[in-house]
Amino acid sequence: MAELSTLTIAEARDKLRAGEITALELTEACVAAIERAGALNAFVHHTPDLARDQARAADARLQAGDAPSMCGIPLGIKDLFCTKGVPSQAASGILNGFKPEYESTVSQNLFDAGAIMLGKLNMDEFAMGSSNETSVYGNAVNPWRRGNDAAALTPGGSSGGSASAVSADLCLGATGTDTGGSIRQPAAFTGITGIKPTYGRCSRWGIVAFASSLDQAGPMTKSVRDAAIMLETMCGHDPKDSTSADLPVPDFEAALTGDIRGKVIGIPREYRMDGMPDEIEALWTRGKEMLADAGAVLRDISLPHTKYALPAYYVIAPAEASSNLARYDGVRYGHRAKLSQGDGITEMYEKTRAEGFGAEVKRRVMIGTYVLSAGFYDAYYNRARKVRALIKRDFEQVFAEGIDAILTPATPSAAFELGRETADPVEMYLNDVFTVTVNLAGLPGIAVPAGTDGQGLPLGLQLIGQPWEEAALLNTAYTLEQAAGFVAKPAKWW
Amino acid sequence: MSIDKETAAKVAKLARIRVEDADLPALAQEFNTILGFIEQLGEVDVDGVEPMVSVTPMRLKRRDDVVSDGDQQDKVLSNAPDAREGFFAVPKVVE
Numbered sequence: 125m126a127e128l129s130t131l132t133i134a135e136a137r138d139k140l141r142a143g144e145i146t147a148l149e150l151t152e153a154c155v156a157a158i159e160r161a162g163a164l165n166a167f168v169h170h171t172p173d174l175a176r177d178q179a180r181a182a183d184a185r186l187q188a189g190d191a192p193s194m195c196g197i198p199l200g201i202k203d204l205f206c207t208k209g210v211p212s213q214a215a216s217g218i219l220n221g222f223k224p225e226y227e228s229t230v231s232q233n234l235f236d237a238g239a240i241m242l243g244k245l246n247m248d249e250f251a252m253g254s255s256n257e258t259s260v261y262g263n264a265v266n267p268w269r270r271g272n273d274a275a276a277l278t279p280g281g282s283s284g285g286s287a288s289a290v291s292a293d294l295c296l297g298a299t300g301t302d303t304g305g306s307i308r309q310p311a312a313f314t315g316i317t318g319i320k321p322t323y324g325r326c327s328r329w330g331i332v333a334f335a336s337s338l339d340q341a342g343p344m345t346k347s348v349r350d351a352a353i354m355l356e357t358m359c360g361h362d363p364k365d366s367t368s369a370d371l372p373v374p375d376f377e378a379a380l381t382g383d384i385r386g387k388v389i390g391i392p393r394e395y396r397m398d399g400m401p402d403e404i405e406a407l408w409t410r411g412k413e414m415l416a417d418a419g420a421v422l423r424d425i426s427l428p429h430t431k432y433a434l435p436a437y438y439v440i441a442p443a444e445a446s447s448n449l450a451r452y453d454g455v456r457y458g459h460r461a462k463l464s465q466g467d468g469i470t471e472m473y474e475k476t477r478a479e480g481f482g483a484e485v486k487r488r489v490m491i492g493t494y495v496l497s498a499g500f501y502d503a504y505y506n507r508a509r510k511v512r513a514l515i516k517r518d519f520e521q522v523f524a525e526g527i528d529a530i531l532t533p534a535t536p537s538a539a540f541e542l543g544r545e546t547a548d549p550v551e552m553y554l555n556d557v558f559t560v561t562v563n564l565a566g567l568p569g570i571a572v573p574a575g576t577d578g579q580g581l582p583l584g585l586q587l588i589g590q591p592w593e594e595a596a597l598l599n600t601a602y603t604l605e606q607a608a609g610f611v612a613k614p615a616k617w618w
Numbered sequence: 619m620s621i622d623k624e625t626a627a628k629v630a631k632l633a634r635i636r637v638e639d640a641d642l643p644a645l646a647q648e649f650n651t652i653l654g655f656i657e658q659l660g661e662v663d664v665d666g667v668e669p670m671v672s673v674t675p676m677r678l679k680r681r682d683d684v685v686s687d688g689d690q691q692d693k694v695l696s697n698a699p700d701a702r703e704g705f706f707a708v709p710k711v712v713e
Binding site for chain 2: 222223224322337363366367369370429431434435438450453454455457458459463467468471478481486489491493494495497506507508509510511513514548553564565591
């Protein structure tokens with residue numbers, strides 16, 4: 125029954141409800157798949173016993189006929205989510221040994237619906253990275269390879285473990301979080317679907333904070349239908365997050381009609397970057413053709429401040445991170461440095477943070493500290509917030525002119541090799557060039573696998589929707605998915 | 619604006635992250651690379667633009683000012699590196 129882990133959420137739901145399989149069988153298949161996939165380093169904390177307990181409870185609910193869509197579905201949970209009694213350390217040494225006494229709202233919503241947790245998934249430290257290489261656990265590995273070339277590729281980041289695990293069929297779906305592209309870039313690198321909903325759709329409560337005005341959770345799944353099912357369970361109003369939207373959650377799956385006739389799809393000219401690989405350009409062109417064939421109307425649009433999104437992001441996100449990460453002081457949880465004779469509390473803070481944080485996290489905390497410091501606050505932080513307002517205005521203007529959704533490439537390249545020289549931190553930041561505008565504007569964005577490059581690696585397209593219009597966005601993504609017919613799977617080498 | 623070794627040391631101090639003297643020049647160089655990238659923002663005409671406060675226009679909800687939680691001392695302290703007699707323990711703060 126090992127192949128059960130290859131099921132989509134929708135397929136598994138139907139088989140569970142029909143009594144063809146049990147949640148326990150499904151869970152055992154995933155546990156076995158995870159045990160064989162150590163080489164991927166996707167799961168970093170394993171919870172098979174908890175999973176079996178949850179599976180038995182799910183089977184009881186299924187028998188009783190009280191089974192929501194996610195009931196009995198085995199998932200991986202990104203290490204950024206606090207899970208009660210289970211290590212939750214945001215892939216950071218500074219949270220070594222931390223076991224929360226509480227459950228994040230998103231994971232609680234999933235568990236309340238009967239979903240099963242197989243374990244915690246690898247990621248970049250505090251979600252700061254685009255290759256999963258800043259993790260204290262070592263990097264996760266992409267199950268995809270370039271043909272017969274055994275070079276290890278990045279699964280992307282920060283939700284690299286989630287992407288690797290779903291792509292390799294270790295679980296049926298996974299939670300991710302996205303601050304600048306951390307769901308969509310790894311989804312594109314591994315041939316899966318990932319959606320970042322509108323800011324405020326998913327509660328941030330219990331998710332380790334990186335940049336609070338940008339962070340959003342979302343599902344990473346094997347299909348758009350699965351994304352619709354899982355997102356619906358994850359989101360909803362939460363009084364414990366003051367930015368959580370008090371709006372009804374639509375039936376996202378019901379919106380998947382495949383009918384997008386008359387929808388107006390914007391093609392932003394600023395997303396045609398200098399030096400963009402021909403394969404990305406060709407994929408984008410095919411995407412436009414597929415949507416046009418489905419009856420959508422394509423329209424060229426301009427989002428003039430696109431170029432300034434990454435620089436604005438690299439002021440705002442580090443600024444918020446420097447504030448959020450001030451809590452890691454060695455007092456209340458996690459790592460505390462061993463102190464020397466005569467060391468006071470300042471030495472304790474400084475040594476604890478020097479030992480506990482990795483290089484990229486330290487870099488961003490210090491950049492954030494600098495742009496918020498006296499004398500630079502206006503020049504950097506306030507200016508970046510003004511540019512952010514202009515980036516959001518760009519989107520508002522095209523939406524007001526009748527654009528329903530925007531089609532762009534998801535990433536500027538296919539998955540790249542792990543261990544590549546990264547002497548210039550800015551080079552790594554460019555991975556998020558197509559995704560980061562969406563976080564700055566608070567919009568929903570989805571990456572859909574749409575083709576492969578010349579070496580057989582998956583490539584993704586991104587669709588950007590209007591605020592709170594995830595249902596329409598998912599339907600457009602579903603139409604694109606059906607037209608693209610992406611069914612390739614990585615050859616199993618692990 | 620270029621960051622020198624002294625500025626890098628000051629930022630590290632403000633961030634409460636110990637950086638060895640020998641590592642400061644490389645750190646200053648990294649800051650300069652990143653800040654060089656950020657400098658592009660200077661090209662944008664932001665006259666009359668209000669800095670964004672909240673990405674979604676919303677009025678934050680208010681809740682009743684009542685105690686809704688508490689009596690969880692054991693849980694609060696359960697992850698502390700050093701907890702004694704119901705308190706977080708830290709090195710001496712005042713002489």
